Amino acid sequence: MQGRATAPAAGTVLNALATGVGAAFAIDADTTASVALDVHAGDAGATDGDDRISGSVAGAPDADTALVERCVELAVERWGADAGVDPATTGGEVTTESDVPMAAGLKSSSAAANATVLATASALGVDPDPLDACRLGVQAARDAGVTVTGAFDDASASMLGGLTRTDNRRDELLAHDDVEWDVLVWTPPERAYSADADVDRCERVAPMAVLVDELADAGAYGSAMTVNGLAFTAALDFDPSPIVDALPDATGASLSGTGPSYVAVFDPDASDDHATDGADDIDAVAARWRDRDGDCWRTTTRSDGARIL
Structure with a gap:
């Protein structure tokens, strides 16, 4: 019983650590999971x-x-009966490979969890509801201790594609929008x-997080990102200058997640104060960021999310 699935990474619009409400968007960098299940891996009483x-x-x-081991375990518990297998005796192996650097603020854990849950579902021959599968991965992340909030914002953006706003306290999807940036x-080199x-x-900057959420709710995603980035670089003791270096050429720029990566987005059709004019703006910001140690790379947003291969 084998399955494979892939899920994209994501960048941050609003960090959920301050209020429990967060927002994120999928980017074109993937994590792929391969799962092989063995229905006779354990004793009947295990x-x-x-x-x-x-x-x-x-x-x-x-x-x-x-995290990925817990994802397999929870997925087998959830859907094993539908596949006619006994979760108490079913084990297996999961392998992930990724274009996403780990512990870099680019939602590598959420992408790995989503890909693993869907790969396990594929191995079991079931086609789960995407948000149900996403919540299963969020629960696995909580169980594995790799998240504070549950990261439903990051996980939902990775699972669904586009941009999502969520209440991570209730694992509730508040909004889902398509963005083309x-x-x-x-x-940077550190993790x-x-x-x-x-x-x-982070909770001390809650008033700023409320403002960011209001901006995001109004569709001013670029301004929301930038306010978020300036607030959370201060709260998490990161350097705000990469954000300043990105302005005014970028539509928005922020620390991604809890760092250390920074993301800048460029939308020629943006309606807020930092609308951009095209590739020259990306080149300008890239030139500034490449003066710093670490890796600087281009990608795009993704409107499609996680999928079974």
């Missing part, structure tokens, strides 16, 4: 899937695989883990 499910990350033999990403973020300091 309840703990840890010794029956093993995970690996291509090119990163020391990577923590607790060119995207510039700068990832940051979402679970290590200083939540108390």
Whole structure:
């Protein structure tokens, strides 16, 4: 019983750490998961899937695989009966490979979780509702301790494509919009883990997060991103100058997630104060960002989300 699926990464419009409400958008960088299930992996009385499910990350033999292993376990528990298999005896292997740098603020965990849940569903021969599958991956992320809020904003953007606004306290989708932007990403050499973020300091910028949400609700995504970036670089002790360097050429720029990556978006049809004129603007920002250590790369938004292969 085998399945494969892929899911895109995402960038941040609104960090949910301050209020529980967040917004994110899918970008064209994928994580792919391959799952092989064994219905005879455990004894009939087994309840703990840890010794029956093993995970690996291509090119990163020391990577923590607790999240994807938990995704397989929860997916088998949810849909195993529909496939005629016993979750208590079913185990397997999951392998992920990714274009998305880990612990970089680009939602690599959400993409891996979505891809793994869908790959497991494919191995079981079921076609789940996308948001149900997304919530299953969010639960796995909470169980694995890789998220503070549950990251339903990041996960829903990755699962559905486009831009999503969510209430992560209730795993509720508030809005889903299609955006067509060119995207510039700068990832410095260091890494940051979402679970290590200083939540108390983030909660202090809640008034700014409320403003960001109001801007996003009104469709002023670029301005929302920029306000978010300036607020959360202060709260999380990151340098705001990459955001300043992106303005006024970019439609919007922000720290992505809890860092360390920064994202800038370019929309020639934007209606807010930072509308751009085309490729020259991307080149200008890229030239500034490439003066910094790390990787600077271009991509685009994605209107399609996670999918079974």
